[in-house]
Amino acid sequence: MAAQDLPHASFIERYRNAVLGGLAVLLFFVAWQALFLIVPFNPLFITKPSLIATGYVDLLESGDLLHDLAVSAVPFFLGLFAAVIVGVPLGIVMGWRVRIGYALDPLMTVFYASPLVALAPLLVIFFGVGTAGKTIIVFSLAVFPFIFNVSSGVRAVDRLLVNVVRSLGGRERDIYLKILFPSVLPYIVAGARIAVGRALIGVLVGEFFAASEGIGHAISRFGDIFAIDRMFACILTVMVIAVVLTEGIRWAERAAFPWRVGR
Amino acid sequence: MAETQALDLDLSAVGSARVVTSAFKQRVESMALGTAVIVLLLIIWELLPYFVSMKQGTRLFFTVPSRILATLWQMFASGSIWAPLGVSATAFAIGLALAIAAGLPLGILLGRSNTLNAMFDPFITAFNATPRLVFLPLLMLWLGIGVWSKVAIVFLGALFPLLINTHEGVRNADKLLINVVRSFGAKEWDVARLVVIPNSLPFIVVGLRLAVGRAILGVVVAEFFGAQDGLGVLMVRAASSFNVDVVFAGLIIFAALSLIMTGLVKLVEERMNRWRPQRAATE
Structure with a gap:
């Protein structure tokens, strides 16, 4: 850790962690491939990296993977977008108006704590297996991180700023626009990091249940027909997307709000 | 999230002039308002069929709180709930126990060794980010x-919060204390037993709280898609036969279990944090 702070540290020392991590991943795949030189290989049960790579190429060439990803992306982004639109204003109001906070907090906590995924079968029956049902599942899972993060962001707002705006003749609207909204931005991003994971769960649940396309459907279909290589290719794709989204938001947090790092 | 929220509440209570009224009055008001909203919504829901006329098809999906409660009561009274609940609870308990058994030692190990930590980091990041x-x-x-x-899904869900929080707690251990213990001739095991483990306990408890929530979620989803038995299976079957009451009853049971268990862990957490100046970090 300390080596990163030294300006004259050698390349290896500076990137020691990244190098070690990369080596470990490489080693993992090599060991996986090499394992089947000793252990008998059963393609109905397990696969190896070389076959996954071939499966990948197949999926990319046929365009199935991109099509499924595109289908899944629509409810994912629609649901997240709706969650921001609803969650951020609600969170701001719940954080700022103390009584509204009192009134809504227990209700929201109950919703947040209960496994809302449990309503998925009902939602799927009610709204169908298409985009609408999935979007609603995504929304209902992703909205709560925004509400709770934003309202705790509002509660952390410096009261001095509020008093200054009031002293200078600012109205309630000025407080909302000039203090509350800007100061909860980092909390929105932090909420987004959690919401993205839950939104992915929402998409997968919707697609595992009943769907005719989408990445979740692809995974369960390849499982059903024992096409383990292509199933792994899809699973790895989801993992990469999840890591890119979460780490991307984390990076954006560090880049845009450096004063919050370490909180 | 909940943690920062609790912390910030203290701050705002100190900072704002609005909240100088007695803390007791404030607590009563907050509880009354919160309960009132929930009760009001339940009443509106209950009375909705009297005001809104619904089509035959919509009525299939519609239920009111009193019917849900009656179903819930009937499930407990007839005892039909215990068998599926037992199946779900077994998967939950085994998965969580395995996650604790694997997560704590691994977290301590990764916290103590920078090399191992750097090597495992990509895997932990990837698995933790992926649903x-x-x-x-x-x-x-x-x-x-x-x-x-089911056990495997519960295990995978619960492992990472435990592992990451343990790791965080171990990393957070006071270097000075470790050096003192070492100077007196302690081995690595003594360092762990005397300094590292006591220091990381509050972190582990926070990890446990997150893990319990994830474990319950794991049971629910695993039973939705591939299981023969359990509360989740009961709910999916009910949903596909338009038995909406049972779906909501199941949701209430899951939510209650989740609230009770996280609440219990939170009690332990507060008990442990009482003498600690700073709070343990979450994720």
Whole structure:
């Protein structure tokens, strides 16, 4: 850790962690491939990296993977977008108006704590297996991180700023626009990091249940027909997307709000 | 999230002039308002069929709180709930126990060794960011649709909060204390026993709280897609036969279990944090 702070540290020392991590991943795949030189290989049960790579190429060439990803992306982004639109204003109001906070907090906590995924079968029956049902599942899972993060962001707002705006003749609207909204931005991003994971769960649940396309459907279909290589290719794709989204938001947090790092 | 929220509440209570009224009055008001809203919504829901006329098809999906409660009562009274609940609870308990058994030692190990930490970091990041649900079809293929694929999902869900928080707690241990213990001739095991483990306990408890929530979620989703028995299976079957009451009853049971268990862990957490100046970090 300390080596990163030294300006004259050698390349290896500076990137020691990244190098070690990369080596470990490489080693993992090599060991996986090499394992089947000793252990008998059963393609109905397990696969190896070389076959996954071939499966990948197949999926990319046929365009199935991109099509499924595109289908899944629509409810994912629609649901997240709706969650921001609803969650951020609600969170701001719940954080700022103390009584509204009192009134809504227990209700929201109950919703947040209960496994809302449990309503998925009902939602799927009610709204169908298409985009609408999935979007609603995504929304209902992703909205709560925004509400709770934003309202705790509002509660952390410096009261001095509020008093200054009031002293200078600012109205309630000025407080909302000039203090509350800007100061909860980092909390929105932090909420987004959690919401993205839950939104992915929402998409997968919707697609595992009943769907005719989408990445979740692809995974369960390849499982059903024992096409383990292509199933792994899809699973790895989801993992990469999840890591890119979460780490991307984390990076954006560090880049845009450096004063919050370490909180 | 909940943690920062609790912290910030203290700050605002100190900072704002609005909240100088007695803390007791404030607590009564907050509880009254919160309960009132929930009760009001339940009443509106209950009375909705009297005001809104619904089509025959919509009525199939519609239920009111009193019917849900009656179903819930009937499930407990007839005892039909215990068998599926037992199946779900077994998967939950085994998965969580395995996650604790694996997560704590691994977390301590990774916290104590920078090299191992750097090597495991990509895997932990990847698995923690990915919804564990994505592995479910694979696990069903490997472990069948019995209890073990559920256990595996619960295990994967609960492992990472425990592992990451333990690791964080170990890393947070006071270097000075470690050096003192070492100077007196302690071995690595003594360092762990005397300094590292006591220091990381509050972190571990926070990890446990997150893990319990994830474990319950794991049971629910695993039972939705590949299981023969359990509360989740009951709910899916009810949903596909338009038995909406049972779905909501199941949701209430899951939510109550989740609230009770996280509440219990939170009690332990507060008990431990009482003498600590700073709070343990979450994720």
